[in-house]
Amino acid sequence: MSPEEIAAAVAAYAADRKALDILQLDLRGIIGYTDYFVICTGRTDRQTKAIHDAIHHGMKSEHGTLPQRVEGLAQARWILMDYLDVVVHVFTPETREYYRLEQLWGEAPAQVAGVS
Numbered sequence: 001m002s003p004e005e006i007a008a009a010v011a012a013y014a015a016d017r018k019a020l021d022i023l024q025l026d027l028r029g030i031i032g033y034t035d036y037f038v039i040c041t042g043r044t045d046r047q048t049k050a051i052h053d054a055i056h057h058g059m060k061s062e063h064g065t066l067p068q069r070v071e072g073l074a075q076a077r078w079i080l081m082d083y084l085d086v087v088v089h090v091f092t093p094e095t096r097e098y099y100r101l102e103q104l105w106g107e108a109p110a111q112v113a114g115v116s
Contacts, residue, residue, distance in 0.1 A: 003035035003085035011113035013058040045076035
C-alpha cells in the first residue's frame with residue numbers, strides 16, 4: 001500500500017468508530033521519518049481504544065499490515081500507532097488541545113479525512 005492509501009484506510013476505520021476531527025497532515029518534504037500524520041479525537045478514553053482497535057483490526061485483516069509500534073494504549077489519552085510512512089495519533093479532546101499537533105506542524109498541507 002502507498003502512504004496515501006494507508007492514511008485513507010486509517011481515516012476510514014477511525015470514521016467508522018465515530019472519531020471526531022479526522023485530519024491528515026502531509027509531511028513529505030518537511031520531515032524524513034514519515035509521510036503522513038493522521039490525527040483524530042475520541043470523546044473518551046474508551047472511545048480512543050475503540051478507534052485504535054478498529055484501525056488495528058482493519059489494517060491487519062484487510063491489508064495484512066501491523067503497526068511497528070503502539071504507545072499510550074493503557075492510558076488511552078494519546079494513542080500513537082506507527083505504520084512507518086503513516087503515524088496515527090488518537091487523542092481525547094483535552095489531550096489533543098494540550099499538544100496541538102496541527103499548530104506544531106502548521107506548515108504541512110492538511111486535509112480533513114474520513115468524512116463520508
